[in-house]
Amino acid sequence: MFFKNGHFIEALVMEMQDPNAGIKMQTQRLVITAIPHAMTGSDILAWLMNRLQISDEEAQNLGNQVVQHGYIYPLQEPKNLLLRPDGSLYRFQTPYFWPTQHWPAEETDYAIYLAKKNIRKKGILEDYEKENYNALNKKINHKWDFIVMQAKEQYRAGKERKKGDRFVFECQERAYWLVHRPPPGVPDVLDYGLNRFTDPNIVQIIFNQQSLMRSRVKSSVSLGGIVKYSEQYLKHDPIMSGCLPSNPWLTDDTKFWELNMPLVETPTKLRVERWTFNFRELIRDPRGRQDFQLFLRKEFSGENLGFWEACEDLKYGDQSKVKEKAEEVYKTFLAPGARRWINIDGKTMDITVKGLQNPHRYVLDAAQTHIYMLMKKDSYGRYMKSPIFKETMNKAIVPEVTKVNESKFTFSKRYWKSSPSPVILRQQEEEAKAKAATNAPMDITQVMSKLDRRNQLKQEPEKKA
Amino acid sequence: MATEGLQENETLASLKNESESLKNKLEEERAKLHDVELHQVADRVEALGQFVMKTRRTLKGHGNKVLCMDWCKDKRRIVSSSQDGKVIVWDAFTTNKEHAVTMPCTWVMACAYAPSGCAVACGGLDNKCSVYPLTFDKNENMAAKKKSVAMHTNYLSACSFTNSDMQILTASGDGTCALWDVESGQLLQSFHGHAADVLCLDLAPSETGNTFVSGGCDKKAMVWDMRSGQCIQSFETHESDINSVRYYPSGDAFASGSDDASCRLYDLRADREVAIYSKESIIFGASSVDFSLSGRLLFAGYNDYTINVWDVLKGTRVSILFGHENRVSTLRVSPDGTAFCSGSWDHTLRVSAGVLVSVHILKT
Numbered sequence: 001m002f003f004k005n006g007h008f009i010e011a012l013v014m015e016m017q018d019p020n021a022g023i024k025m026q027t028q029r030l031v032i033t034a035i036p037h038a039m040t041g042s043d044i045l046a047w048l049m050n051r052l053q054i055s056d057e058e059a060q061n062l063g064n065q066v067v068q069h070g071y072i073y074p075l076q077e078p079k080n081l082l083l084r085p086d087g088s089l090y091r092f093q094t095p096y097f098w099p100t101q102h103w104p105a106e107e108t109d110y111a112i113y114l115a116k117k118n119i120r121k122k123g124i125l126e127d128y129e130k131e132n133y134n135a136l137n138k139k140i141n142h143k144w145d146f147i148v149m150q151a152k153e154q155y156r157a158g159k160e161r162k163k164g165d166r167f168v169f170e171c172q173e174r175a176y177w178l179v180h181r182p183p184p185g186v187p188d189v190l191d192y193g194l195n196r197f198t199d200p201n202i203v204q205i206i207f208n209q210q211s212l213m214r215s216r217v218k219s220s221v222s223l224g225g226i227v228k229y230s231e232q233y234l235k236h237d238p239i240m241s242g243c244l245p246s247n248p249w250l251t252d253d254t255k256f257w258e259l260n261m262p263l264v265e266t267p268t269k270l271r272v273e274r275w276t277f278n279f280r281e282l283i284r285d286p287r288g289r290q291d292f293q294l295f296l297r298k299e300f301s302g303e304n305l306g307f308w309e310a311c312e313d314l315k316y317g318d319q320s321k322v323k324e325k326a327e328e329v330y331k332t333f334l335a336p337g338a339r340r341w342i343n344i345d346g347k348t349m350d351i352t353v354k355g356l357q358n359p360h361r362y363v364l365d366a367a368q369t370h371i372y373m374l375m376k377k378d379s380y381g382r383y384m385k386s387p388i389f390k391e392t393m394n395k396a397i398v399p400e401v402t403k404v405n406e407s408k409f410t411f412s413k414r415y416w417k418s419s420p421s422p423v424i425l426r427q428q429e430e431e432a433k434a435k436a437a438t439n440a441p442m443d444i445t446q447v448m449s450k451l452d453r454r455n456q457l458k459q460e461p462e463k464k465a
Numbered sequence: 466m467a468t469e470g471l472q473e474n475e476t477l478a479s480l481k482n483e484s485e486s487l488k489n490k491l492e493e494e495r496a497k498l499h500d501v502e503l504h505q506v507a508d509r510v511e512a513l514g515q516f517v518m519k520t521r522r523t524l525k526g527h528g529n530k531v532l533c534m535d536w537c538k539d540k541r542r543i544v545s546s547s548q549d550g551k552v553i554v555w556d557a558f559t560t561n562k563e564h565a566v567t568m569p570c571t572w573v574m575a576c577a578y579a580p581s582g583c584a585v586a587c588g589g590l591d592n593k594c595s596v597y598p599l600t601f602d603k604n605e606n607m608a609a610k611k612k613s614v615a616m617h618t619n620y621l622s623a624c625s626f627t628n629s630d631m632q633i634l635t636a637s638g639d640g641t642c643a644l645w646d647v648e649s650g651q652l653l654q655s656f657h658g659h660a661a662d663v664l665c666l667d668l669a670p671s672e673t674g675n676t677f678v679s680g681g682c683d684k685k686a687m688v689w690d691m692r693s694g695q696c697i698q699s700f701e702t703h704e705s706d707i708n709s710v711r712y713y714p715s716g717d718a719f720a721s722g723s724d725d726a727s728c729r730l731y732d733l734r735a736d737r738e739v740a741i742y743s744k745e746s747i748i749f750g751a752s753s754v755d756f757s758l759s760g761r762l763l764f765a766g767y768n769d770y771t772i773n774v775w776d777v778l779k780g781t782r783v784s785i786l787f788g789h790e791n792r793v794s795t796l797r798v799s800p801d802g803t804a805f806c807s808g809s810w811d812h813t814l815r816v817s818a819g820v821l822v823s824v825h826i827l828k829t
Contacts, residue, residue: 004705004724005768008748052746058771058785062746065769187791187810194572194590194620196662196682196706197638211699212487212494214736220501222717222734227506227778229715230761237759238803239516240821248541248558249521249804249818257540260801280672315675316629319646319653361653362692372672416559422539422582423599 004192006100013071016047017092023047028089030075033164038075038091041084060085068189070099073175075167079126080186081178091168097176099190105180108143111136113177115151128183232277236270244268246402253402254417262286269396276384279376283308295388296379303340304371304379307333311368315361326359334367344370488701495737503730503739507778513761516774516784518819521804524555526562531808532589533623533795537578540801544585545814546573552587554599557806557816564599566607575623579630586614586633588621594635596647614645622664625677627691634677634691636663642679644691656689658696665709671716678719680707686721686731700731702738709753713777714760720777722751728765730777742775744782753795758802766793766807772817788815 016022028038041063048059063083066072067090074081075089083090095101114133117124125133137144158166182188235241245255259268267287275282275291282288289305296302310333314325333342334352344352348370355363383389420428529549536543541558550571554564570591577586579596588594594615597607615621619638626633627644632653636642642656642663661682669676675691686707688698705724712719713730718739722728727743728751742763749769756763762783763775772793774784791810798805804818 005726005749008726012748048746052744054746055785057787058746061769061771061787062748065749191810194574194638196664212491214698216495216498216736217734219499219732219735219737219739220506222732223501223503223506223739225734226503226713226715226718226732226760227510229713229717230759230778231510233714233759234761236802237757237761238801239757239798239819240759240761242820243803247803247818247820249816250820254558256803257801278672312628316627316632318631318648319651320649365692418556418559418561419539419541421542421556421563421599421601422537423601426581426583 009066009069009071033167035075035164035168038089041086041088041090044083044090045085070097070175070179073171075171080183093175094172097172099179107136107140108147110181111147112150113173115147116155119151119155236274244401245399251402252415255402259399267396269398272393272396279380291388291392292383295383295386301379303333303342304375306340307342307371308368311364314364322361323359326356326363330356342371498735499737503778504780510778513776513783515822516819517822518786518817520788520815520817522557522560522816524557524560524814526553527551527812529812530810531794531812531814532574533576534797534806534808534814535576535578536797536799537582538580538800539582540799543806544576544578545808546576546587548572552576554585564607566597575621577624577626579626581630584630586624588624590620592617592619592621594621594624594633612647614647614650615643623666625666625668627668634666636666636679638662642666654691654694656694658687659683659685664706667711669712669716670714678710680710680721682706686710698736700738702729708750711755714756720754720763722754722765724750726750728754728763740780742780752793755796755798757798764796764798764805766796768792772807
């Protein structure tokens, strides 16, 4: 595991240190020591804002990341690593201590560091450091003599340095360990998550002749399509254009969702408008599909939509039911004299019937595409001009903007209306179905009316699409 | 994976050379039809004004890093999974937790809501994808009804139901994607081609096609035919792992987010990368991307704890959002586009919504 984006930060840090265009550094007095090449937090922030043309908030966040990753360290004793937007002093970390160095921060080194800190000033260890120290004492107790010896040796060697150098080194080391052993509650910036793996030796010949010969469209054409799409849907995008009566998340009023339920009786104008964009919008909206089905029945081509739905069910349904479903589809839609016979060309019918001898999920693909295209290129256009659609469009509502009551504490949980879970709704549906099934007399009349309808259809074959 | 049947006279080096030269030829072919840039076509489109986005709900309850989330079709419920093995179903609007399951493994990196809203799928370090039917029955133990569906040979990184509760598409650290039948656990189709861990996938919203896109640690984004298992298109322009892929709502393009600190847009009909969303001040990886309903905006969560909002057409950064206290690991726009939810290593999920305050009119 290694720090991935180190090269980005390092490039930035190098720029910050540039003698001409970088951050201005000065020798600063801290207590009685003179520390060279120090800079203030506010100067660092100003430089980031100017160089990268970003706001103070963004510069603050970026600055924090740079400090948290240990590329810049504070000179005044902090509990954790943050870029303070004031006169607090900072210095650039020596590359020796950069997190991109591949040697791991060993437990032994950490123990030595804590022991050294303890020697320097007894009782200076933070609570979490004391805990770590005690834990290490237990874990690597067999090395303790070595650790204490090293700590004493390093402490002694440190005392021989100039006061300024000693102070700087202590700050550098402290920052290093704040990065590699963060205090509780501070994000561990070196936590990269799970290990990912790449085998450089695996060769992929996926760039083959096929991908070379693939048909492509001119950029101007395809990009034009992309731009056009987002323009067309602009009014329908709540984040871009708001929504009526209001965005539930902003006003805590759920009316918008109630008005746009899947099978609401009266859809909104915006929703009906979407059905006019393309056939897919119509057929994918349950309310739109319902309206379209009504229209198809009037044209005696309702079986087309029924067939399409059966194909979807086959493609995406339970694998174990494929054979059974395919047979059912054949009986209902494709067999000669089938109850809901669909009109497809001879070639497609041949392919489909042959395929049905060995049914699989995609066995109806050809027929489904044919019927889909038929609906899209033929029925869809007529639906748009039909009285059914016109009535739906006329009745469609434009909700009024919800006036937000300012005095209501909208951030209070009490006002957040709950809704039945889909699990509960399904339970209720199933209970309703079960109840309807036990209601025998009604059932017979429904069957009778269905039989009548079927006879009627059989007598008017020429009206089929 | 692709090294089966090496002939005696074919060495690894010669295969690599052949791959390189074909790749170059492909780039040449692609370049021939590239007659305009996206931002040029978008010149005539109005620039965006200021966005004021606010966190409207904060969901607290996970005990460790939130790794993944998905919306329910009812536009207000979500499922989320975390490093400590917990999977929680929330009504994000009321912030109530409705269901919770503890997985037998940690690092549950993938979770998905079933189209019916009555089940969830999840998996991670157990190398599996399991489906849990949701129930409010206090006497039923959700873990008892769990169905073990997918079996990979490495961690599960992503999963998604297709058009029904009966099929699941998975991506794995074993370098493959796979389509499964939920009821039987049968493998319906597998997809081989990535040279490293596959980290993400997204199903195409197209009307007739059955395709999906995947992104991996091999820096490749690959588009697959679900029926044949073949890779039909491939793009290799990122400089590091691709953490997230998401289709443009029309299905004619997709966006990706990568550890190389950039997001990119790939046009499927032109067969090329058509936009790079990056800034010098953004130096940490993008972990998760999603489009607003119209596709005009791209929301991207980053490892520097921020969320950047991009103008997809003009290529500029519209807004930057702060709030999370650790990496943003997952981000999805709600099904009706009214809000987006972000999950983070800071253990929380946030639902944010907002308004476009003013629109600048460009003076021509």
